[in-house]
Amino acid sequence: MPDQQTIEPFGIYIHWPFCESLCPYCDFNTYCSNQIDHEQWCEAYLRQLDHSAKELTVSQCTSVYFGGGTPSLMESRTVGKILDRISLLWGFSGQPEITLEANPTTVEQGRFLCFRSEGVNRLSLGLQALKDSDLKALGRKHGVKEAIKAYETADRVFNNVSLDFMFGRQFQSAESWIGELQEIVELNPNHLSIYQLTIEPNTPFGKRHAANRLEGIPDEDTLADMYLATMEICERNGFKQYEVSNYSKPGHKGKHNLVYWEYHDFLGIGPGAHGRISIDNQYFRTNTILNPESWLDGIFKLGTGENQRELINQKERGSEYLLTSLRLNDGMSIDRFEQISGNKLDRNAISELVQDNWVGITDGQLQVTTNGRMVLNQIISKLLS
């Protein structure tokens, strides 16, 4: 077996496209359905894995992520079978990270143990807020008390839990968010993902926003204050930020997500899942059929639900690497960028950015400062133009 250090990370993302109900801010590819043939879905995932394994023969799998949708609504057997098949087809490297997303409702909480015994070793719980009224406004089906109980159960079962929260909610002030943050860090999970609520165009929130009917969304300055406070309070409480919206206790960075940001290969399986794979030194972006029924159809008729594959050229690869790696506190390896893109970074742009304290360079890594992270899109634009 090769040395742990030199194994190139390779992640597999499994998309489960169903939720109990749809949250008004969510623009994931997810649907409500009460007629899910679990057997059939299980079979479909396995077939897709088989199909993909034919062209992706080399890497060992370092992480699996069950996302959605609400993958905790999957039958645990399905999860188990998928993991077995991955193990069979590629093998797992030493200590793979197997994450499953779950909603903190009582019902789902009852099934944590089953998932654990099928091989899931990390749970990502979407708490989103510690205020009942806000949870309601966000269309969430759980309450705060219930969520905390679910978290406690998850912590006992997995001892490796990540919690998701959102700020920038309607009528939220920076002060109240700071108070809430304090409660959040006291929950003391291993990992925190804290996002600013993003208003996506094709969602009920997006439509209300466009019609000026989404009231109380905090202004830019308040959002900036909230974000700064998030970074500070997490840091002060032992949650080290390692990405724009992610914080962890030592040794608990999310491995799977690092695959995206550090720009390694990952397979995307399930309706609407995206992947990025390399075959014979060519790099591809893969897309899958969005509609669940059509995806199943694709698999059972053609063996795959993939519907589009685009070659990523060298220049694009460079900019994608820059775009994702600068999100990390560790930053971007200048050497790797130049190797991937075949281009030199714009030294003038960099020295200007260094001078203004937006970025710094440590051991060949280009890293944004806290100031820079606040306006990362601008920095990226400057570096890419």
Added chain:
Amino acid sequence: MNSKLTTPPNNSHIRNFSIVAHIDHGKSTLADRLMEFTRTVSKRDLKEQMLDSMDIERERGITIKANTVRLEYKAKDQKSYILNLIDTPGHVDFSYEVSRSMKSVEGSLLVVDASQGVEAQTLANVYQALDADHEIVPVLNKIDLPAADSDRVRQQIEEVIGIDADGAIEISAKTGKGVMDVLEAIVHQLPPPEGDLNAPLKALLVDSWYNPFLGVVVLVRIFDGCLAKGDRIKMISSEATYQVDRIGVFKPEMEDTSQLNSGEIGYFTASIKRVSDTIVGDTITHQKQPCKEAIEGMKPSQPVVYCGLYPMEAGEFNALKDAIEKISLNDSSFTSETEASTALGFGFRCGFLGLLHLEVIRERLEREYSLDLIVTAPSVIYHVYLKKGGMVEIYNPVDLPDPTDIDRIEEPRIMATILSPDQFVGEILSLCHARRGIQHELSFVEKRAMIRFDLPLNEVVFDFHDRLKSVSRGYASFDYTILGYSADNLVKLQILVNSEPVDALAIMVHRTNCETRGRLMCEKLKELIPRHLFKIPIQAAIGGKVVARETIAALRKDVTAKCYGGDITRKKKLLEKQKAGKKKMRQFGRVDIPQQAFINALKVNTD
């Protein structure tokens, strides 16, 4: 209107008339009905405001160019008549089109919207018709509207304009009600054209335009004699000679005939290369047997508003140049000259008849030629008298000589006529006073006020009309004539963005207004320029003295919260879109200024 002529018997079946009115009172719609009722166009082929054929005319629902159509009408007296109609624009910018149309016809239909009453352009246009000795038939339009009040409007016509409105015809150009009466009135109340078919050819060059298939097409009115295919003709002013290729009339499409006789209106082509080879108002006659005297010429239309047009991207300069040349071919009142700006690079200083004309040309350049333009603040022409003697005309505030060399600056002033319901008079007067106006007249007819103000054109050019509409809830109307130049205490207001003067934002203002205008512009620019990574001071200054200042705070947060597997492509697209958005900006030092800011900076909401 010219010589002593008698009506030859063959002219008694011809009527030439124009339709004049305030903007939107229904001229073009009435023209539609006249075409429909005379079966000039079948109902199936008829489009709304059919004569407005330019894209911009159709889209905006306004008439820009006067249009001619020949109607054949069998009247109740069982005789057949030929009616030559000219539909004219209502907007003040295009009043030149009205004045030249007037010279070619003997009568006018004065259309007044019965729900609105007499407006400023009603007055302006009817006076032009009276000046041209026209017989006038008043027509009250839109009587289908509940707000129509024919009696009140009839009274207004009598008292404000001073013509008899007893016989005014009540119509709805929309439903067609009363339109037959209009046709009868044209036949019976308007005079047939005078003229001598046997005299040497004397024709008026009414208009000309470029047709990609036929070359230059000339619209003519024949006063004496007859013009036939193959004739060798001479233009008296330009002294050019041509041979007539094609000749015909508009129905409303071009229809070839063999000749045009005294009293008729039609077109000809004669292998004329450029529109600029023809002079509107010129007299056309036969080369061999010329007429004795020319028709009194017309003053050429003069641009009154100037602004800079720059390509969004420097590489598009040549494309812009070509486009401007092409448009000038067909629009002699649009002028252009190259100029250079430190902020914007190479572009053109262009002259227009007014703001609507500017808008129309800009839209055509952007649409028909796919150009992305930056438009700078409109300016008038200043006469700057120097201490050492002599005067320079300044079309762009940037070119203003050093203030120490200036003896005085003179600016154009206008006489504005404003008509409005009386309840808005207070607001309108204060608007005019705020714009340095001198009141000349305030009179009331019924509940309608007529206000006349002597105003600097500079104060009117930009947003006066919008402001007037807003203080009068849309009811006041406005027209003007240029009075001449007079001196005032004018200074150049400069705008500094991030401590650098932006020449394209400089404007001329009255010294007493400089602080207010400076403050409003700074505030507006603060809204218009997006936040940057650093804070940007915006200052307004007169010479070296800052009179107003605002600061655009630095951007605090611009980061995408989530970016996982599938988001990467999406995010990249977003950044690319942002970049494309940046292209709509002009980089000035380290600051990106949006394209629209150069003109919108002047759009202030208060006075």
